[in-house]
Amino acid sequence: MIIVMKPTIRPSDEEVATVAAVATRQPSIKVEVRHIEGATRSLTEIYLLGETAPVRAELFEGLPGVERVVRIRERYRAIGRHEGRAEAVGFDYNGLQFTQDTFHIFAGLCAVDNRANIEATFKALQSVGIHTTRAGAYKPRTSPYDFQGEGSACLPYVFELAGKYGVRVVAMEVTASQHIDEIRTALKASGNATGVMLQIGTRNAQNFELLKAVGSQNDFPVLFKRGMGITLEESLNACEYVAASGNHRIIFGLRGMKTNLGDPHRNFVDFSHVPVVRRMTRLPVCVDPSHSVGKKADGSDGLSDIHHVSAQGVVAGANMVLVDVHPHPALALCDGPQALSLEELQHFAEDLRMVRETYVRRVELASKAKARQRIVPTEPNEVLQLARASIDNLDRRLITLLQHRGELMKTVAAAKVQVGKPVRDVAREEAIFESRRLWAKELGLDRAFVDGIFEAIVEYSRGLQSTDAPTAEPTLTSAG
Numbered sequence: 001m002i003i004v005m006k007p008t009i010r011p012s013d014e015e016v017a018t019v020a021a022v023a024t025r026q027p028s029i030k031v032e033v034r035h036i037e038g039a040t041r042s043l044t045e046i047y048l049l050g051e052t053a054p055v056r057a058e059l060f061e062g063l064p065g066v067e068r069v070v071r072i073r074e075r076y077r078a079i080g081r082h083e084g085r086a087e088a089v090g091f092d093y094n095g096l097q098f099t100q101d102t103f104h105i106f107a108g109l110c111a112v113d114n115r116a117n118i119e120a121t122f123k124a125l126q127s128v129g130i131h132t133t134r135a136g137a138y139k140p141r142t143s144p145y146d147f148q149g150e151g152s153a154c155l156p157y158v159f160e161l162a163g164k165y166g167v168r169v170v171a172m173e174v175t176a177s178q179h180i181d182e183i184r185t186a187l188k189a190s191g192n193a194t195g196v197m198l199q200i201g202t203r204n205a206q207n208f209e210l211l212k213a214v215g216s217q218n219d220f221p222v223l224f225k226r227g228m229g230i231t232l233e234e235s236l237n238a239c240e241y242v243a244a245s246g247n248h249r250i251i252f253g254l255r256g257m258k259t260n261l262g263d264p265h266r267n268f269v270d271f272s273h274v275p276v277v278r279r280m281t282r283l284p285v286c287v288d289p290s291h292s293v294g295k296k297a298d299g300s301d302g303l304s305d306i307h308h309v310s311a312q313g314v315v316a317g318a319n320m321v322l323v324d325v326h327p328h329p330a331l332a333l334c335d336g337p338q339a340l341s342l343e344e345l346q347h348f349a350e351d352l353r354m355v356r357e358t359y360v361r362r363v364e365l366a367s368k369a370k371a372r373q374r375i376v377p378t379e380p381n382e383v384l385q386l387a388r389a390s391i392d393n394l395d396r397r398l399i400t401l402l403q404h405r406g407e408l409m410k411t412v413a414a415a416k417v418q419v420g421k422p423v424r425d426v427a428r429e430e431a432i433f434e435s436r437r438l439w440a441k442e443l444g445l446d447r448a449f450v451d452g453i454f455e456a457i458v459e460y461s462r463g464l465q466s467t468d469a470p471t472a473e474p475t476l477t478s479a480g
């Protein structure tokens, strides 16, 4: 159970102490107070941990300073939305806002290789108005013989150049807890020239000690990437480790799942989970098209698969796109085939900004449509008009269906003649009347009414077959 306090309440306020005192009087309940400095509001929440089922919400609802009481449905209690009752607050970091309503493109090197490539990349980013990047210093590679990243050696020039070209946040994967200290030290030495978002890679999605390490510091926000071989639910629970350890500034990243069913893509693209994660968690959602697709193959329409899947994530509400670029993709030491060139960056950014606008317009349209659906006419004249319009539509459909049935009748008659069968088949006629009566009964329609309609239809068929099916015996009829 979460007791959400009103926006003005701080953890040290008396109102929080009162709620905590009432909570601790309940048998076997532990209390934890959390403060979230959100992008749009700050939030103090009191978590009741333990056997909360018998605890009545009314105990807290009337207390001073309490905004609402949320019963926890999901196991990931801190990042979960609990069916929309916990809001997505997001966070501010280094002058930028990250929420479920914002959008950022983090374009950069999969792996930092040298100063010149970092400088060329940051310069290109600046020229297209992007202030967020990725730069892999510590690379988790499948083979120990592959390039493992420059490690802490590259941090000084990465941070210095980020400052020079106005990069505000660098997403950087950490694979061991000491990397956090190395980053903190180098960043400080650069005079905090930029900001860093610590990335948890898919291979470490369930490295619980590393998750606790990034969770128990509050200098840097965290980009958590889903595990490539575990369920979404398992990834959400793993991500909860970060929040449960105290760091609520988290972005949840989708990057595809490991299965050959996604071939020829490197991973099975999972961006259909964007709305799911937005609905289930309070976190902004990131998509990584590069590691999902794995290859910059051009499509028949001039747009690469990287462009297409990015657009699919963004049009569904992704708040961040993490994408590999490189000044010389063919020479990249890691993941070159999936990197966009710097020349391609401007088009990529323009394309995604256009798609993002479409998403925003889709949300507006949905909200207008919802509002329209809520307006139910109550004025009798309006009801009469609307009902008559619907009846006209239905009758038109009925007539279209009858016409279609007539065409089928002719086909049936012609086929029977071809195989030498009489056009009239009494048994079939009987079966038709019987089955229509049954269907009518299921819907509560009167038997005589339905019989009457089908008699008319059969009569009509006779007429049709006598004029359009000259080979049929004129005295014979068919119901189809």
Ligand code: PEP
Pocket: 110, 136, 140, 173, 200, 201, 202, 203, 225, 255, 288, 291
């Ligand atoms: C990366 O972003 O550099 C990376 C290795 O991604 P993932 O962990 O999703 O494979």
Ligand code: MN
Pocket: 110, 111, 291, 334, 335
């Ligand atoms: Mn990579």
